Amino acid sequence: MSADDTASPTPPPPTPDAPPATAPAATPDLTPELAEALRRAAATPNLVVACDYDGTLAPFTDDPTRAHPAPGAIATLARLAELPRTTVALLSGRNRAALAEVSGATAPVVLVGSHGSEWEGGFDAPLDDDDNALLARLHTELGEIAQSTAGAHVESKPTAAVLHVRPVEDLAARERATAQAMAGPATLDGVFVTQGKNVVEIAVREASKGAAIERLVEQAGAEVAIFVGDDVTDERGFARLRPQDVGIKVGEGETAAGHRVADIPAVVRLLGTLADLRG
Numbered sequence: 001m002s003a004d005d006t007a008s009p010t011p012p013p014p015t016p017d018a019p020p021a022t023a024p025a026a027t028p029d030l031t032p033e034l035a036e037a038l039r040r041a042a043a044t045p046n047l048v049v050a051c052d053y054d055g056t057l058a059p060f061t062d063d064p065t066r067a068h069p070a071p072g073a074i075a076t077l078a079r080l081a082e083l084p085r086t087t088v089a090l091l092s093g094r095n096r097a098a099l100a101e102v103s104g105a106t107a108p109v110v111l112v113g114s115h116g117s118e119w120e121g122g123f124d125a126p127l128d129d130d131d132n133a134l135l136a137r138l139h140t141e142l143g144e145i146a147q148s149t150a151g152a153h154v155e156s157k158p159t160a161a162v163l164h165v166r167p168v169e170d171l172a173a174r175e176r177a178t179a180q181a182m183a184g185p186a187t188l189d190g191v192f193v194t195q196g197k198n199v200v201e202i203a204v205r206e207a208s209k210g211a212a213i214e215r216l217v218e219q220a221g222a223e224v225a226i227f228v229g230d231d232v233t234d235e236r237g238f239a240r241l242r243p244q245d246v247g248i249k250v251g252e253g254e255t256a257a258g259h260r261v262a263d264i265p266a267v268v269r270l271l272g273t274l275a276d277l278r279g
């Protein structure tokens, strides 16, 4: 478990989300290379800024419904999104409705859920009867694992079932539940498996944050995209960035991103810096 993967105490409910103090053009969080990349991105005619949510803008909690955004995070995204020719997106593994609810983000921030497959108009390919039957089976089998593991629970998404083990205090039980999911339902034909931070997500539709970033870039005609994320699922996004794009990994761990910041507050300051540079 990395330092950024430590469950923090449940934060208080959102308070009025005031932007942080105006940041200088470069802060101590930024390497000279990242500061320069932000300056270049800020000067581009059409810019996309896509941010992961959990672990990037919101600290982890045992209860996903209580993973509120860090102070200033959503206000700073909104400030960026109000700028001309600047598309700002929250790009999350959560389903879109849950993302909207927990983040409080609204248009013009674009919400893309279910690891990039769920847009404002819904899914490109709705589920058929076979998909629904498979999804029901996944819920049943993951539910059985959760029932025999104190603290585990199953999250329901439109195209996936997710086994959550973060609240499981017994680490051996946590690993056992994860292994059972990987050896059982994760091996069924027609499923797509994503292992995130203390979650095993098994979906009946393939999704990629990389494809979603490409779609945002195409829609905006963006010369440069910035993508910020912390989890293994975000690597599919970093891997598809173009040479001129800016990938920023939050926290420790291997990454295909070209840049890194330490933690969530550093992400909020970075977004503030970008808004100042582009505003």
Ligand SMILES: O=P(O)(O)OC[C@H]1O[C@H](O[C@H]2O[C@H](CO)[C@@H](O)[C@H](O)[C@H]2O)[C@H](O)[C@@H](O)[C@@H]1O
Pocket: 052, 053, 054, 055, 059, 060, 061, 062, 063, 064, 065, 067, 091, 092, 093, 094, 095, 155, 162, 164, 165, 166, 196, 197, 198, 199, 201, 231, 233
């Ligand atoms: O792509 P993201 O926005 O990072 O979403 C990834 C998953 O985030 C949520 O799970 C994670 O956060 C929970 C709340 O802090 C935490 O309990 C869990 O251990 C983390 O993996 C969400 O519940 C999942 O559906 C998302 O796929």
